[in-house]
Amino acid sequence: MPRATVDRLPRYLRALDSLEAQGVVTTSSETLAAVAGVGSAQLRKDLSFLGSHGRRGVGYDVSHLRGRIAAALGVTSRQRVVIVGIGNLGHALANYSGFGERGFSVVGLVDVDPAVVGSSVSGMVVRHLDELEGLVDELGATIAVLAVPSSAAQRVCDRVVAAGVGGVLSFSSRELAVPTGVDLRTVDVGAELQILAFHGRRRQSTGA
Amino acid sequence: MPRATVDRLPRYLRALDSLEAQGVVTTSSETLAAVAGVGSAQLRKDLSFLGSHGRRGVGYDVSHLRGRIAAALGVTSRQRVVIVGIGNLGHALANYSGFGERGFSVVGLVDVDPAVVGSSVSGMVVRHLDELEGLVDELGATIAVLAVPSSAAQRVCDRVVAAGVGGVLSFSSRELAVPTGVDLRTVDVGAELQILAFHGRRRQSTGA
DNA sequence: CGCTGTGAAAACCTTCACAGCC
DNA sequence: GGCTGTGAAGGTTTTCACAGCG
Structure with missing residues (x-):
């Protein structure tokens, strides 16, 4: 996993927290990228290193994706x-x-x-x-x-x-x-x- | 001037301060790079964007180079x-x-x-x-x-x-x-x- | 001979654009 | 039709290696 991608994971985690707090259940790379302040292509590329967690034509499940990123970062347990x-x-x-x-x-x-x-x-x-x-x-x-x-x-x-x-x-x-x-x-x-x-x-x- | 270079200028400034405090008057890219924690080729490339301030066969004048970097950063006046x-x-x-x-x-x-x-x-x-x-x-x-x-x-x-x-x-x-x-x-x-x-x-x- | 300054090569990262699945 | 996942293109940064000057 590229260093630059790792450096951005915390932003994505925060963006997902923010969406979750607003009650958003599903989101698109476009929306999530806007919240995180990056380009949508970059976001999708970054997430692809974690595996395939979105659904084509639909988007990403906020809660599930949040869990995946937290696990990658190793912050599931304090x-x-x-x-x-x-x-x-x-x-x-x-x-x-x-x-x-x-x-x-x-x-x-x-x-x-x-x-x-x-x-x-x-x-x-x-x-x-x-x-x-x-x-x-x-x-x-x-x-x-x-x-x-x-x-x-x-x-x-x-x-x-x-x-x-x-x-x-x-x-x-x-x-x-x-x-x-x-x-x-x-x-x-x-x-x-x-x-x-x-x-x-x-x-x-x-x-x- | 590349963004990555600008991000490193403060390190070079600090490294030069540190050498100057030790009474070092002249230094080489090798030494300065070691103090700043980067490679010597990277240091020389970065410094080249500020113009030519070293002397071949000799090295850099610590005080002069410090002044050039401070000027580039805009911290000559508080x-x-x-x-x-x-x-x-x-x-x-x-x-x-x-x-x-x-x-x-x-x-x-x-x-x-x-x-x-x-x-x-x-x-x-x-x-x-x-x-x-x-x-x-x-x-x-x-x-x-x-x-x-x-x-x-x-x-x-x-x-x-x-x-x-x-x-x-x-x-x-x-x-x-x-x-x-x-x-x-x-x-x-x-x-x-x-x-x-x-x-x-x-x-x-x-x-x- | 020693060390800088720098083109050229290699590595890395981002953006594009579209195939593929829902 | 919509949106993801991803090869390919483009851009940036780093590293190499050496020409050029003192």
Whole structure:
């Protein structure tokens, strides 16, 4: 399955949720694509990698297709997530209530700051980084979210990987190295802004 | 300039910052690419779109190249950013101190919640959404960051666009529509986790 | 000789357009 | 007739490999 297709599956899942919430039972590639913000040909091609789940002349069963995509993504049972770094951002992520409906449970919070360790955030006690390995194992966490300072990111990343998580989502702008077999994704807000700035610059010099 | 290249420029900028901080004056495509986490051929191709700034047989002048990329991105003078939605995430973003070194100043905070409007966050008073248009104009903001609930995202987006910003960074998972000429980027943390879950699933069934 | 800059080749992804089934 | 599923065409991005300059 092409990487680009995988990257779009979450959009399709959300679009289907949205249609389902509106009581739509059956939909067409045209409609679903419009909701997801892609072209209909692209949608059909992407879905074809999951097998044949539509009916010609009719369309797709919203609920069934939703199930197929959720299964492909592996979010039929809640994936367990540990958040490391309970600063401003870690706090915000821990309190974010939207993870549940996307298929995730935040099961552990970890930090090193003595002022934070032991305190309660979003109904959970923050544990010390030293307890990380035990926590990951005991809680069955498969994904770690890193919201730590850039200077600590690689060190902490090495620890969560050694502890056994298979996926890491980093909010650090630092380039991180992970062993093969572990999946890493990075959200760099500064980089996103810089890309916007590039296009803003274009707009300006094109004269508007 | 290819879209894919633009998306990588921020990485190169950060890599150059990192080298410069270590006192490196001249570097090769090989070294810089390693720091940025890309292939050296890709780096050279990307840089070639900015013109010819290296010296054959020698390499690139770190400081000079940094300047060229910053200019291309339009971050030589600080871009002004307004954050809309001062909940958990908006708070975290407002307090994040790293924007300065990436070329941005947060110049305004906006919300609608009476409990938040008028309070002080990160040394700034939160203004009401009704004042948005005036603020954007008065402060010269070119980019808006949306950290609002999904249900309000499109409405708020329309307002910031009407107020005159040219770039929008949304943290909502909702698909947003913007007029042509306005640039939109979306950071969807739930989607990132789902993509990680997909790969985790693969790993599991491949047998580890 | 070393390293950049770049055409050309290969890989990847998207879009088209229609055959095939409902 | 309508809409999916998909080969084929078209476009973009990456990689290769080397000419060209210092």
